[in-house]
Amino acid sequence: MSNHPEAPVRPVEAYEPPYYVAVFTTVRTQDQSGYSETNARMEELVKDVPGYLGMDHAQTPGGLAITVGYFRDAEALTAWRSDIEHRAAQKRGRAEWYQSYTLHVAKVERSHGFTRA
Amino acid sequence: MSNHPEAPVRPVEAYEPPYYVAVFTTVRTQDQSGYSETNARMEELVKDVPGYLGMDHAQTPGGLAITVGYFRDAEALTAWRSDIEHRAAQKRGRAEWYQSYTLHVAKVERSHGFTRA
Numbered sequence: 001m002s003n004h005p006e007a008p009v010r011p012v013e014a015y016e017p018p019y020y021v022a023v024f025t026t027v028r029t030q031d032q033s034g035y036s037e038t039n040a041r042m043e044e045l046v047k048d049v050p051g052y053l054g055m056d057h058a059q060t061p062g063g064l065a066i067t068v069g070y071f072r073d074a075e076a077l078t079a080w081r082s083d084i085e086h087r088a089a090q091k092r093g094r095a096e097w098y099q100s101y102t103l104h105v106a107k108v109e110r111s112h113g114f115t116r117a
Numbered sequence: 118m119s120n121h122p123e124a125p126v127r128p129v130e131a132y133e134p135p136y137y138v139a140v141f142t143t144v145r146t147q148d149q150s151g152y153s154e155t156n157a158r159m160e161e162l163v164k165d166v167p168g169y170l171g172m173d174h175a176q177t178p179g180g181l182a183i184t185v186g187y188f189r190d191a192e193a194l195t196a197w198r199s200d201i202e203h204r205a206a207q208k209r210g211r212a213e214w215y216q217s218y219t220l221h222v223a224k225v226e227r228s229h230g231f232t233r234a
Contacts, residue, residue, distance in 0.1 A: 009180045011142035011219040021223050023138055023185055025128035025173045029233070056142045058175040058183040063126045066175040066183040068140055068221075100232040102128045104185075106138050106223035115217040116146070 012054040012070055014111035019053060020077055021108055022069040026101040035097050038089050045085055051076025077105060129171040129187055131228035136170060137194055138225055139186040143218040152214050155206050162202055168193025194222060 028035070046052055051072035059065035071077045080086060093101075145152070163169055168189035176182035188194045197203060210218075 009144050009177075010217055011144060011181060014219050014221065021138070021140055021221055023140060025175075025185070027126050027128060056181060056183055058142075058177045058181045060126075060175045061178065064128060064173060064175045066173055066185060068142070068183060068185075070221075094231055098231060098233070100127055100230070102131050102228065102230040104131065104138055104187075104225050104228045106225040108221050108223040111219065111221045113217070113219040114211055114215060116215070 011113070012056050012068075014113040015053055015070065015072075015108075017108045017110055018073075019108050020071040020074060021104075021106050022071065022077060022080075023104040023106065024067045024069070024101060025104075026065045026067075027063075027099040028065065028097055029099050031096050033096075034092070038092065042086060042089055045083065046080055049076055049080045049083070052080070128230075129173050129185075131230040132170055132187065132189075132225075134225045134227055135190075136225050137188040137191060138221075138223050139188065139194060139197075140221040140223065141184045141186070141218060142221075143182045143184075144180075144216040145182065145214055146216050148213055150213075151209070155209065159203060159206055162200065163197055166193055166197045166200070169197070 043055070046055070046069065049071070053070035053072060055070065056068045057066070069080070071080070160172070163172070163186065166188070170187035170189060172187065173185045174183070186197070188197070
């Protein structure tokens, strides 16, 4: 979920529906030890999931963070949800890093994009 | 999409599916004159849409912003999409405020939340 300063920031594009979004909205605790390492590892790991399309992330300093993962189909989401390392990270997140979160898993019915000419 | 410093930040809760999410990911231009006033007006206006459930917003400084709107059904989304003031704001957004954006409209199939005890 890092931004890469060498490349311009761009939102993930609009894919051809149907595809899936996993919208993960979080408020973090004060204790963030180990978070960034685990987060970086998850960012790498999810790329190996067949059907993974991309991820958007934004965080208001001191406020809400939103991560949106894009997946081609329900099978891709199931694979990611079942990943052993991911499950361990989720467990640690509930124990240490997250004050609160919500996950919304949804099937995209329409989408479009805009880029300034 | 403002945070209210008097209240703790909390993500919008997990509603009972089905419901809809509108995921709007944006990168803004340098020219933001009039944006915050219009944005505040849209935040008020959307509350009048029958079936509107809530909104999450996060913005990485200098980077990506993500707004997620939650709606009970497709009719609520259609009402919001058709709103005259909203359409004018969208048009101005493309002309002035957005470098690029993507909109993903999706039907939520499952959701859950977590709050630290």
